[in-house]
Amino acid sequence: MSEVFGIPTQALFGQLLIGLINGSFYALLSLGLAVIFGLLNIINFAHGAQYMMGAFCAWFLLNKLGLSYWWALLLAPLIVGATGVVIERLMLSRLYKLDHLYGFLLTFGLALMIQGLFRHEFGSTGLPYSIPSALEGGQNLGFMFLPNYRAWVIVSSLIVCLGTWFMIEKTKLGSYLRAATENRELVQAFGINTPRMITLTYGFGVALAAFAGVMAAPIYSVSPLMGADLIIVVFAVVVIGGMGSIMGSIVTGFVLGLAEGLTKVFYPEASNVVIFVIMAIVLMIKPAGLFGAEK
Amino acid sequence: MNDPAGAPALSEIAIKPLKHVNGAAHRWVAFIVMVAFFALAPTFIYPVFLMKVMCFALFACAFNLLLGYVGLLSFGHAMFLGIAGYAAAYVAKEGLNIEAIRLGTIHIPLNIALPPFTPELAILTGVLAAAILGYVAGLLAIRRQGIYFAMITLALAQMVYFFCLQAPFTGGEDGIQAVPRGKLFGVIDLSDVKAMYATVFVIFIGGFLVIFRIIHSPFGQVMKAIRENEPRATSLGYDTDRYKLIAFVLSATLAGLAGATNALVFQLAALNAVHWTMSGEVVLMTLVGGLGTVFGPVVGVLAVLGMENYLAQLGAWVTIVQGAIFVICVLTFRRGIVGELARWIKKPL
Numbered sequence: 290m291s292e293v294f295g296i297p298t299q300a301l302f303g304q305l306l307i308g309l310i311n312g313s314f315y316a317l318l319s320l321g322l323a324v325i326f327g328l329l330n331i332i333n334f335a336h337g338a339q340y341m342m343g344a345f346c347a348w349f350l351l352n353k354l355g356l357s358y359w360w361a362l363l364l365a366p367l368i369v370g371a372t373g374v375v376i377e378r379l380m381l382s383r384l385y386k387l388d389h390l391y392g393f394l395l396t397f398g399l400a401l402m403i404q405g406l407f408r409h410e411f412g413s414t415g416l417p418y419s420i421p422s423a424l425e426g427g428q429n430l431g432f433m434f435l436p437n438y439r440a441w442v443i444v445s446s447l448i449v450c451l452g453t454w455f456m457i458e459k460t461k462l463g464s465y466l467r468a469a470t471e472n473r474e475l476v477q478a479f480g481i482n483t484p485r486m487i488t489l490t491y492g493f494g495v496a497l498a499a500f501a502g503v504m505a506a507p508i509y510s511v512s513p514l515m516g517a518d519l520i521i522v523v524f525a526v527v528v529i530g531g532m533g534s535i536m537g538s539i540v541t542g543f544v545l546g547l548a549e550g551l552t553k554v555f556y557p558e559a560s561n562v563v564i565f566v567i568m569a570i571v572l573m574i575k576p577a578g579l580f581g582a583e584k
Numbered sequence: 585m586n587d588p589a590g591a592p593a594l595s596e597i598a599i600k601p602l603k604h605v606n607g608a609a610h611r612w613v614a615f616i617v618m619v620a621f622f623a624l625a626p627t628f629i630y631p632v633f634l635m636k637v638m639c640f641a642l643f644a645c646a647f648n649l650l651l652g653y654v655g656l657l658s659f660g661h662a663m664f665l666g667i668a669g670y671a672a673a674y675v676a677k678e679g680l681n682i683e684a685i686r687l688g689t690i691h692i693p694l695n696i697a698l699p700p701f702t703p704e705l706a707i708l709t710g711v712l713a714a715a716i717l718g719y720v721a722g723l724l725a726i727r728r729q730g731i732y733f734a735m736i737t738l739a740l741a742q743m744v745y746f747f748c749l750q751a752p753f754t755g756g757e758d759g760i761q762a763v764p765r766g767k768l769f770g771v772i773d774l775s776d777v778k779a780m781y782a783t784v785f786v787i788f789i790g791g792f793l794v795i796f797r798i799i800h801s802p803f804g805q806v807m808k809a810i811r812e813n814e815p816r817a818t819s820l821g822y823d824t825d826r827y828k829l830i831a832f833v834l835s836a837t838l839a840g841l842a843g844a845t846n847a848l849v850f851q852l853a854a855l856n857a858v859h860w861t862m863s864g865e866v867v868l869m870t871l872v873g874g875l876g877t878v879f880g881p882v883v884g885v886l887a888v889l890g891m892e893n894y895l896a897q898l899g900a901w902v903t904i905v906q907g908a909i910f911v912i913c914v915l916t917f918r919r920g921i922v923g924e925l926a927r928w929i930k931k932p933l
Contacts, residue, residue, distance in 0.1 A: 332731050383915060389731050390657050391914050394871065397864060398910025405903030518742075521860060525739040528732060558750060565743035569724050572736065576727035 296554055302433040304550040310439055310508065312546020313446035314340075314501050318523045319530065319538040320450055321497035324457070326532050327470040328490045331381060331392030336523070337516030338403040339495045342369045343502025344511045345407065348418050358421035358507070365503045366496035373495030377488045400517075407513035415510025442504050449500065450539045457535050466490065525568045531581015541579060610931050614879055622785055631781050632849070637889055638788040639846035644869045644881030645795050646838035651867075652876030653799055654831045655811035656726075659734040659863050660741025661839055663721070664714040666858030667744060668840030669847035672710030673760040674753055675701040676848065703766045703774055703783075707844040714840020715833060717744070722832035726825055729814075738860060745858045759854030763847060780849060787845050791838055796878060798834060807831055861903075868906060871913045874920030879933050883921050 318336060325333045333339075346368055347361035356364065376399065384391050420438045427436040457463040469476040469483050477483045502516070509515055530541030545564050552563040559566070571579060625634055643665055650656050680698040684691055701709065725736045748754045755761070765774035774780045798804050809817040810824050818824050847853045856862060865888070873884025888906075895902050913920070919927060926933040 326731075332735065380911065380915060387918075390734065391918070393657070393659075393731055393734055394867065395911060395914040397867075398907045398914065401864070401903050401907030401910065403907075405900045405907060409900035409904065521738055521742045524735040525742075528728070528735055528739065561746040561750075562743045565739050565746075568736070568739055569743075572724050572727050 298432050301554055304554045305547060306433070306435065306439060306550075307553070308547040308550020309443050309543065310546070311549060312543035313443050314505060314519070314542075315523055315526050315546050316450050316539045316542025317446050317497055317501040317504075318519070319526045319542050320453060320535065321494040321501075322523065322527055323530075323532045323535060323538045324453070324497070325491055325494035328466065328473075328487055329377075329381065329385070329392070330389050331384070331396065332389075332524075333491075333494065334393055334396040334520065335376075335400040335403065336396075336495075336498050337518075337520030338400040339369055339373065339498040339516070340502040340505070340519065341407065341511075341513060341516040342372070342403065343499030344418070344506040344515060345411075345502075346499065347503040347506045348416055348511045351418065358503075361503050361506075362500070366499040369499035369502075370492040370496030374488055374492040376495075377491040381491065382484070382488075400520075404513050404517060411513055413512065413514060415512035415515075418506040418511050420507045438507060442508070446501070446504065449497070450542075453497070454535045454539065522564055525564050527578075529564075529568050529571045529578060531578020533578070534580040537578075537580025610929070611878070611933065614933055618879065618882060619789060622788070626781055631777055633889070633893065635781060635784045635849045636846070637885055638784050639842045639849060640866075640869065640889060641882040641885045642788050642791045642845075643839050643842035644866050644873070644885050645792060646835045646842065647866045648870045648875065648877075648881045649795055649798065649838070650831060650835040651870060652880075653804065653811060654807045654828060656828065656832070657734045657867070658725070658737040658832075658835070659867065660721070660737035660739075660744075660860070661835075661866050662858050662860065662862035663741040663744040664718060664836040664839035665843035665846070665862065665866075666748060666853075666855075667717050668710035668714040668843035669853040669857050670710075670748060670754050670760065671713035672706040672844035673763040673847045673851075673853035675709045676703065676706035676766060677760060677763050678753075700764065700766070702770055703768050703848055706766070706848065707787075707841065710844025710847070711837055711840045714843065715837040718833045718836020718840075719829075722829045722836070726828045726832065738863065741858070741860060741863055745855070745860070748855060748858050754853070757855065759852060760847075761852055763851040763853065765848055765851060774848070784845055784849060787841065791841055792882075795838065799878065803827070803830075865906070868910055868913075870920075871918075872909060872920055874923035874926070874933075875918075877920065877922040877926060877933050880920050880922035887921065 318340060322333060322336055325331060343365045346365035347358065350356040350361045350364060351358070380395060380399075381392060384395060424438040424441050427434055428440070429435075457466055465476065465481055465486065469481070469486060473483055498516075505515070526541055526545050527538065529545065530537045532538065545567065548567065549560055549563055553560040622634065622638060643661070647658065647661050650658055650661075675698075677700060679700045680696055682694050682696040684693045684695070686692075721737065721740045724740065725733055728736055749756060765780060767773050768779070768783060772779050772783075774783060799807075806817065806822055806827050809820070809822070810827060814824055817827075843857060846857070869884040869888045870881045871884070872887050873882065874880030888909075891905065891909075892902055895905060917924075922933050
């Protein structure tokens with residue numbers, strides 16, 4: 290068996306794979322946060338709870354309605370995104386004229402409520418969600434064993450991330466979005482319905498979180514608190530990347546996932562905190578974040 | 585905080601400067617009411633609950649010093665409460681034994697072997713630990729503003745949480761249990777509830793007066809200037825970063841005082857004091873009571889802890905109700921209880 294730096298390659302690549310998987314979730318979630326922040330100027334603390342709702346939605350669809358994983362992948366983001374639209378219309382839209390911190394506090398309260406309600410209903414232990422039959426098994430790559438489902442998670446989240454990037458940076462709709470991020474009033478003066486655009490943007494960001502939740506359901510068990518600690522790591526990812534660029538949040542997400550995986554190989558005790566340590570270092574060297582611009 | 589889009593600063597919503605204030609008599613009345621309440625309440629309310637209230641009131645007042653008067657939302661204040669609790673509990677139980685420091689090949693013999701600390705020294709140790717952590721965290725956090733500041737403090741606090749989970753001296757999931765309360769100055773036995781209550785009372789009132797003094801000092805005026813308009817404060821020649829750092833360290837230190845005292849009262853330092861839910865709770869308490877009011881946090885703590893005590897047997901409902909209160913406060917009750925009261929009597933409280 291071959292070794293790299295005294296570590297068996299099997300273990301090294303195994304951890305790198307886990308790192309890439311985590312990185313996929315970091316990228317999807319920080320992308321959603323960045324899209325929402327760009328237009329609404331709100332950091333969506335409920336993002337972790339909405340990720341959890343996506344996973345629960347998939348569980349419900351399978352166990353109560355008999356709809357498969359593939360339906361869940363399509364329906365869960367729509368359903369959870371719709372709840373996001375309701376939240377934006379009923380609550381967040383009242384806060385745009387206030388300090389940004391109020392949006393943060395409101396979504397924190399929502400996260401507590403959502404997580405509390407699910408915990409009340411389902412308890413803290415996880416519910417199992419099995420891998421769809423089409424993605425069972427795996428490939429032997431010679432140097433490591435690659436489960437099909439994990440490969441699917443990495444590839445499909447890359448596609449969704451890049452698709453979102455393409456939509457925002459290269460299409461006409463995206464150009465409206467970027468213009469409204471710069472100056473909302475001016476875009477409205479050109480006859481574009483910005484309030485609706487804001488609502489749909491929030492819905493879209495939430496849908497991305499729910500999509501990540503469905504993808505996570507077969508890997509981690511479906512539990513009410515699955516998003517609670519994750520969202521704090523994603524905040525650190527967002528601080529490291531800076532929310533100025535869409536591509537920036539995607540790249541930062543994947544790279545930090547890998548960094549975490551590598552830490553697990555070489556210094557496991559620090560794997561919980563490595564992203565926070567990187568955040569501290571980035572703050573010292575480039576406070577605006579790697580891809581950010583100081584406003 | 586003040587962005588060109590015209591979003592009003594925190595202060596404009598919560599604490600619109602009230603018209604001309606004649607003297608401060610009403611403040612003294614409020615202060616005397618508060619002191620009288622905590623002096624008399626143990627006769628009809630469970631004293632241990634009141635001690636918890638006073639510790640958290642000091643914690644919330646320290647937090648409010650930062651959010652209400654400098655406009656910085658720290659979402660990681662539990663790290664100061666928690667680390668001070670651990671430090672105080674550890675030295676009160678185990679003393680301090682350091683044979684030597686090893687840095688790679690360098691070996692510095694210290695041979696420190698101190699017996700378990702007396703309560704006042706244990707609290708001092710906790711406060712010191714919180715102050716040092718506050719300085720380090722503050723240096724990092726003040727490099728960004730507004731919402732980033734909140735995210736950075738939250739992330740740093742999570743790092744401290746994982747540290748406390750894994751470090752050898754914190755007892756991991758169990759925490760440090762059965763911490764002796766000891767004898768204050770070697771004389772007063774704190775295992776007596778009355779003595780403990782009096783000690784907590786003195787610490788709380790002392791801390792409260794320190795905060796009151798800070799707010800109304802020239803330094804406090806600069807803090808408020810930074811909250812209202814940081815670029816203007818800079819252009820007037822104030823080194824705003826330095827002021828923010830000092831305010832952050834002061835707030836962390838006082839939060840540490842609360843945490844160390846709390847650990848002695850409950851004879852326990854545990855992970856829940858460093859967890860992010862605790863950071864959220866202190867935000868809630870301050871919000872309910874009234875941001876940027878002197879007495880708001882105290883009232884908020886009474887309200888929130890009272891509610892939690894009442895709902896304690898309902899499990900997950902505590903979180904749900906907390907979340908609902910957050911939502912309601914942000915949407916319709918941004919001034920908080922004391923803020924509304926102050927508006928009603930047209931005087932700042």
